[in-house]
Amino acid sequence: METVKLTIDNKEIEVPRGTTILKAAKELGIEIPTLCYMDLHDLNIENKPGGCRICVVEVQGRRNLAPTCSTKCEPGMVVKTHTARVLNARRTVMEFILSDHPKDCLICPKSGTCELQDMAHRLGIREIPGQEFAEMSTYRKDTSPSIIRDLDKCIMCRRCETMCNDVQTVGALSAFNRGFQAAVGPAFEQNLEYSSCTYCGQCVAVCPTGALTEVNHVPQVLKALNDPTKTVVVQTAPAVRAALGEEFGMEPGTLVTGKMTAALRALGFDYVFDTDFAADLTIMEEGTELLDRLSRHLKGDKTARIPILTSCCPGWVNFFEYYYSDMKDVPSTAKSPQQMFGAIAKSYFAEKIGINRKDMVVVSIMPCLAKKYECQRDEFSVDGNPDVDFSISTRELATFIKQANIDIRNLHDEEFDSPLGESTGAGVIFGNTGGVIEAACRTAYEIFTGKKLERLEFTELRGMEGVRSATLDFDGTPIKIGIAHGLGNARKLLDDVKNGKSEFTAIEVMACPGGCIGCGGQPLHHGNSDIIKARAAAIYTEDRKKPLRKSHENPFIIKLYEEFLGKPGSEKSHHLLHTHYFDRKDKILVKK
Amino acid sequence: MVSMAKFFLEFTVEESCGKCAPCRIGNKRLHELLGQICEGKGKLEDLDRLKNMSLVIKDTSLCGLGQTSPNPVLSMMENFREEYLAHVNDKKCPAGQCKSLMKYIINAENCVGCTACARVCPVNAITGERKEVHLINQEICIKCGACFEKCKFDAIYIS
Ligand code: SF4
Ligand code: SF4
Ligand code: SF4
Ligand code: SF4
Ligand code: SF4
Ligand code: SF4
Ligand code: FES
Numbered sequence: 001m002e003t004v005k006l007t008i009d010n011k012e013i014e015v016p017r018g019t020t021i022l023k024a025a026k027e028l029g030i031e032i033p034t035l036c037y038m039d040l041h042d043l044n045i046e047n048k049p050g051g052c053r054i055c056v057v058e059v060q061g062r063r064n065l066a067p068t069c070s071t072k073c074e075p076g077m078v079v080k081t082h083t084a085r086v087l088n089a090r091r092t093v094m095e096f097i098l099s100d101h102p103k104d105c106l107i108c109p110k111s112g113t114c115e116l117q118d119m120a121h122r123l124g125i126r127e128i129p130g131q132e133f134a135e136m137s138t139y140r141k142d143t144s145p146s147i148i149r150d151l152d153k154c155i156m157c158r159r160c161e162t163m164c165n166d167v168q169t170v171g172a173l174s175a176f177n178r179g180f181q182a183a184v185g186p187a188f189e190q191n192l193e194y195s196s197c198t199y200c201g202q203c204v205a206v207c208p209t210g211a212l213t214e215v216n217h218v219p220q221v222l223k224a225l226n227d228p229t230k231t232v233v234v235q236t237a238p239a240v241r242a243a244l245g246e247e248f249g250m251e252p253g254t255l256v257t258g259k260m261t262a263a264l265r266a267l268g269f270d271y272v273f274d275t276d277f278a279a280d281l282t283i284m285e286e287g288t289e290l291l292d293r294l295s296r297h298l299k300g301d302k303t304a305r306i307p308i309l310t311s312c313c314p315g316w317v318n319f320f321e322y323y324y325s326d327m328k329d330v331p332s333t334a335k336s337p338q339q340m341f342g343a344i345a346k347s348y349f350a351e352k353i354g355i356n357r358k359d360m361v362v363v364s365i366m367p368c369l370a371k372k373y374e375c376q377r378d379e380f381s382v383d384g385n386p387d388v389d390f391s392i393s394t395r396e397l398a399t400f401i402k403q404a405n406i407d408i409r410n411l412h413d414e415e416f417d418s419p420l421g422e423s424t425g426a427g428v429i430f431g432n433t434g435g436v437i438e439a440a441c442r443t444a445y446e447i448f449t450g451k452k453l454e455r456l457e458f459t460e461l462r463g464m465e466g467v468r469s470a471t472l473d474f475d476g477t478p479i480k481i482g483i484a485h486g487l488g489n490a491r492k493l494l495d496d497v498k499n500g501k502s503e504f505t506a507i508e509v510m511a512c513p514g515g516c517i518g519c520g521g522q523p524l525h526h527g528n529s530d531i532i533k534a535r536a537a538a539i540y541t542e543d544r545k546k547p548l549r550k551s552h553e554n555p556f557i558i559k560l561y562e563e564f565l566g567k568p569g570s571e572k573s574h575h576l577l578h579t580h581y582f583d584r585k586d587k588i589l590v591k592k
Numbered sequence: 593m594v595s596m597a598k599f600f601l602e603f604t605v606e607e608s609c610g611k612c613a614p615c616r617i618g619n620k621r622l623h624e625l626l627g628q629i630c631e632g633k634g635k636l637e638d639l640d641r642l643k644n645m646s647l648v649i650k651d652t653s654l655c656g657l658g659q660t661s662p663n664p665v666l667s668m669m670e671n672f673r674e675e676y677l678a679h680v681n682d683k684k685c686p687a688g689q690c691k692s693l694m695k696y697i698i699n700a701e702n703c704v705g706c707t708a709c710a711r712v713c714p715v716n717a718i719t720g721e722r723k724e725v726h727l728i729n730q731e732i733c734i735k736c737g738a739c740f741e742k743c744k745f746d747a748i749y750i751s
Contacts, residue, residue, distance in 0.1 A: 051612050053652040064659060065651045085651070092648040096617040129641060133624055156610065175610070180620045182610025 006077035021068035021079055022055060032057065032081055033090070035097075035119055036157035037069035038206060042464050042529040043486070043513040047162040047206075052155065053093050054119065057081045065089055094123050099134045100180075101209075102152050108210040113524050115208035116155060139183050144192040146199040146215055146372040151183050154211035160184060160203035167513065168487040170319065172197040196322050200315035200487065200511040201369035201520020206527070214369050214521060217390045218400050224361040224389070225268045231353070232361045234269040235341045235420070236260060238276055239367040239431035239516035240394045242538040246523040246531070247398030248408050253534030255542055258413020263401050264365075265414060271349075273420035275364065276427030278341035279439070281560070282312055283426060283551035285577050286334040287443045288568035290506055294448075298477075305330055307482065307497060307504040310436050311579075312336045314374035315511030315519075319487050321584035324494055333578040337430065338364050338371050339380050341420065342387030343576040348564045349420060357385060364391045367431070367519040370511065379579060393521025422556040425456075425549030428542045433485035433515035434461040434468065435539070437508035441472060441481070442550045449475035456549055462540075464514065464533070467492055469504070482507040485515055594679050595689040597665045598626040604661035615658030618649040622662060629676075630690040632683035639676055643669060688750045691735040695751045700725045702747035709739035709748065 035052040056065035060078035139151035186195030245254040296304035375388035429435030460470040466489040646662030720726030
């Protein structure tokens with residue numbers, strides 16, 4: 001490999017050609033501040049518009065200062081990162097940025113986790129000269145079912161654009177207007193609700209400021225908890241337990257399943273259940289559908305379309321309803337675990353405890369912002385009463401716990417309630433990319449072959465590669481599995497399906513890079529992909545700890561079918577656990 | 593010259609694409625500060641700020657536009673430092689370009705009371721009977737300079 005030698009702050013270093021000054025300095029332990037730059041190297045995502053100019057340094061012989069995030073090392077370069085000229089420029093530029101920013105930290109949802117606030121603190125900014133007569137660029141606030149855009153707090157780092165356009169290929173966000181009035185948003189300055197936005201939340205996950213945040217549903221949940229006429233049931237998604245601890249200062253990858261359950265009980269939820277139960281149920285329904293389609297396909301039935309696509313990620317559902325609405329019959333009709341849970345809670349469980357569904361409030365704790373939108377969809381309600389009333393994010397739950405003076409670190413582990421809290425390891429791994437299909441294969445293998453699966457962990461389906469594939473041997477029948485996480489990666493597989501070139505039997509798609517563990521409702525990773533990897537590892541640990549690791553072995557799922565649903569794919573299952581898809585393009589292109 | 597620098601910046605503020613912070617926001621702030629100085633609200637330390645902002649915008653902007661946009665401010669500060677100081681210290685515009693720092697005044701000795709100025713004034717700031725000395729009400733005057741142009745007797749001067 002070709003290398004270059006250079007000096008940074010009087011220290012010599014040799015780096016591969018093409019390395020940026022920023023990375024070279026980091027190797028020397030010199031942390032140059034950055035604001036717009038973002039590098040999620042494990043996911044192959046990089047944002048370097050060179051826009052904030054906070055990362056500048058002096059390079060000997062160069063006329064102006066060099067932005068280190070986008071300047072490559074050259075042989076013999078002499079770099080100085082903290083001369084008076086550099087420090088003054090950095091401060092002045094920061095003053096510029098802050099002069100066009102509301103001083104709302106006291107009441108801002110990002111306060112405490114805001115990168116701009118941190119930077120102001122790090123640079124020791126104490127006043128902003130000229131603020132008295134400084135005009136502020138301003139833009140109307142936009143609230144959608146999941147996401148709030150407050151562009152007054154936007155610093156034009158363009159990270160959201162990179163996520164939405166380059167990574168997700170959704171194209172809902174792009175820069176418009178020039179100069180001081182420049183802003184980022186949907187085409188024709190539409191509100192997000194009337195754009196191609198999938199509510200995947202990836203823009204929110206990377207926004208350094210309070211410009212993009214989730215809609216807060218905690219007040220409604222608090223109100224329900226205080227209403228004596230309501231029975232409040234909560235479900236928690238698999239990815240939440242692997243990340244919630246971060247909000248309380250625990251190491252990324254700390255599992256807090258038991259403490260989270262205890263905290264939810266302390267908050268006053270009447271029943272603390274687990275979305276993992278519904279994930280097991282999803283496997284039963286989706287797995288049955290897969291096997292049915294597959295065997296019909298193998299028999300030459302032309303109406304049986306292969307591959308089958310997973311449908312448990314609402315961000316992904318929104319995406320294909322917009323971009324691939326002509327392929328509405330390809331995805332599984334199984335609802336997402338969140339919605340399956342709601343439907344079962346408000347039917348089977350409500351009956352069991354003898355209450356009317358209208359007196360039950362179902363709350364879900366999700367890593368996901370798309371679920372906020374999903375639970376508001378018309379088709380997921382009965383006579384105007386939604387199956388899932390409110391969906392709150394991992395971050396919202398953390399704030400709620402803090403508000404309620406609950407010291408989660410010192411709570412004793414507690415167990416989920418029965419029956420909708422019982423799950424297998426297969427349900428847990430839904431949180432990771434590849435997890436849904438791995439869980440499905442554990443069950444499908446045994447049903448298809450009639451044999452016991454010896455090796456439970458399909459490691460060939462795991463990993464962080466954006467598009468992965470593996471062929472599994474179902475006792476002589478090759479099952480080709482495709483996996484994509486991130487919508488841009490999904491598009492690659494989908495185009496093949498569209499053109500009839502796909503060789504896969506089944507494809508799993510998750511909208512978020514890394515799967516649900518990396519979504520926009522999670523504690524912010526601030527561009528550190530090690531955090532996402534640590535969460536993924538935690539999910540697999542939880543799976544290994546479970547006594548049962550195959551969905552169809554979950555005794556409470558078996559009981560649910562015996563007592564209530566009949567068998568997977570039955571009429572009742574179809575009515576409660578399956579859905580249909582729409583052409584969202586038609587639905588959303590209504591003028592604002 | 594101060595208003596000239598301000599005029600040049602107006603162009604940059606218009607032309608900035610908005611991609612980088614120093615040009616997008618810095619030029620706007622530079623323009624605002626020059627505006628303050630033109631209105632006679634400048635302080636002595638503002639001249640240092642003007643210079644610092646200009647240098648940083650040049651030093652950190654992403655493209656040629658931002659890297660050169662403060663040049664008029666810098667070169668005028670260099671070459672016409674006295675004029676800048678006059679704006680800030682004496683609240684005067686030696687070039688007579690900065691409107692809020694200047695006044696149109698009628699010199700009683702030259703005024704013959706022709707009424708030409710009063711008739712041309714768009715805001716009726718000038719009073720005075722025919723053949724008597726006229727007077728400009730500074731509260732009303734918008735400094736358009738129409739009377740100054742019109743007067744055939746050199747009776748109106750700028751202060
Ligand atoms: S975005 Fe950050 S800096 Fe701005 S008001 Fe919110 S917390 Fe403060
Ligand atoms: S939520 Fe996803 S699709 Fe919507 S704007 Fe953000 S990144 Fe784009
Ligand atoms: S909305 Fe957030 S992520 Fe997007 S450009 Fe503005 S500050 Fe950056
Ligand atoms: S990957 Fe998970 S968290 Fe992300 S949008 Fe899909 S379901 Fe939600
Ligand atoms: S310096 Fe260039 S890139 Fe930066 S805002 Fe100005 S015109 Fe755009
Ligand atoms: S300068 Fe214009 S506004 Fe003022 S007195 Fe003369 S004509 Fe009237
Ligand atoms: S971090 Fe380098 S320009 Fe923003």
